[in-house]
Amino acid sequence: MVIINGNAVDAAGKTVSQYILQTDYNISRVAIELNGDILPKSQYDSTILNDNDVVEIVGFVGGG
Amino acid sequence: MELSEDQTERYARHLVLQEIGETGQKKLINSKVLVIGAGGLGSAAIMYLAAAGVGTIGIVDYDKVSLSNLQRQIIHNNSDKNLNKTSSAAKKVHALNPDVKTIIFNEHLTPDNIMDIIRDFEFIIDCTDRFETKFLINDACVIAGKPYSHAGVIRFEGQAMTYVPKKGPCLRCMIGDVPHNSPVCSEVGVLGAVVGVLGSIQALEAIKYIVGTGELMCGRVFSFNGLSMQTRLHRISGSNPECKICGVKPTIINLNGNRKDYDISC
Numbered sequence: 001m002v003i004i005n006g007n008a009v010d011a012a013g014k015t016v017s018q019y020i021l022q023t024d025y026n027i028s029r030v031a032i033e034l035n036g037d038i039l040p041k042s043q044y045d046s047t048i049l050n051d052n053d054v055v056e057i058v059g060f061v062g063g064g
Numbered sequence: 065m066e067l068s069e070d071q072t073e074r075y076a077r078h079l080v081l082q083e084i085g086e087t088g089q090k091k092l093i094n095s096k097v098l099v100i101g102a103g104g105l106g107s108a109a110i111m112y113l114a115a116a117g118v119g120t121i122g123i124v125d126y127d128k129v130s131l132s133n134l135q136r137q138i139i140h141n142n143s144d145k146n147l148n149k150t151s152s153a154a155k156k157v158h159a160l161n162p163d164v165k166t167i168i169f170n171e172h173l174t175p176d177n178i179m180d181i182i183r184d185f186e187f188i189i190d191c192t193d194r195f196e197t198k199f200l201i202n203d204a205c206v207i208a209g210k211p212y213s214h215a216g217v218i219r220f221e222g223q224a225m226t227y228v229p230k231k232g233p234c235l236r237c238m239i240g241d242v243p244h245n246s247p248v249c250s251e252v253g254v255l256g257a258v259v260g261v262l263g264s265i266q267a268l269e270a271i272k273y274i275v276g277t278g279e280l281m282c283g284r285v286f287s288f289n290g291l292s293m294q295t296r297l298h299r300i301s302g303s304n305p306e307c308k309i310c311g312v313k314p315t316i317i318n319l320n321g322n323r324k325d326y327d328i329s330c
Contacts, residue, residue, distance in 0.1 A: 005298065031298075042306060056298045061219075063216060
């Protein structure tokens with residue numbers, strides 16, 4: 001299981017892009033920290049989530 | 065400088081706070097904070113800064129007050145319709161706290177004027193309503209080495225974070241490129257009380273920065289959903305080596321070379 005925003009999620013084996021696409025997040029407006037480091041957007045397609053990874057995902061909105 | 069009798073009474077609830085006290089209040093009175101956008105976020109941020117006795121508040125906006133603003137932009141009144149938002153906001157600041165000086169910038173924020181506008185302020189609050197302008201402020205603050213508070217809100221949800229040079233990532237480190245064509249409040253709606261939550265948090269971050277107390281949201285993003293009441297302080301820390309402005313090979317050296325990013329017509 002992958003820990004995403006504090007919850008255990010069955011996402012191991014998926015790439016970050018694949019995981020984001022199955023959620024309500026818009027990939028152009030998210031920030032992701034993977035195991036303590038910001039994950040650059042260029043690595044979303046190639047980064048595979050593993051068991052025990054700790055992930056934070058924030059969806060940003062732009063109004064005000 | 066000593067606090068006057070009026071100031072001692074006005075700020076009595078600050079003076080008994082160990083984290084603020086007389087020293088902190090004097091710092092607030094001597095501080096200069098710039099609020100960019102006198103709309104939903106700006107209404108709450110400006111009013112709380114003024115009440116707290118921030119000595120100089122800069123206000124940037126080019127819009128005029130319209131009837132559809134009043135459902136959430138609580139710094140403006142019905143009688144302010146068609147007034148410049150900067151003048152309307154400054155009027156409320158002076159009515160609330162005559163100690164506070166306002167400097168108004170009744171102009172569009174552009175790559176050409178932003179560096180001059182932010183120069184004399186020690187903390188900037190981004191209360192604008194589009195990502196293009198939020199990235200302009202981010203990039204200008206990173207280049208100028210200015211701390212600032214970011215927030216965004218639509219519908220019932222929003223987020224806030226704080227950038228302080230060398231203390232954590234910037235907005236561009238986190239999101240990457242400007243997400244053009246993102247939803248805006250005029251299309252998808254927004255609830256006033258939700259914007260007020262985020263605008264208050266921005267004022268709080270500014271006050272903590274000036275006084276030098278508490279923990280700023282550097283490397284952390286507060287997210288809030290007013291429907292579910294889910295909140296989370298996300299840790300988004302570390303650096304992004306690919307960031308175009310503070311990464312290892314920055315491509316944004318000045319704002320002029322990056323104008324297309326800030327163009328809201330994209």
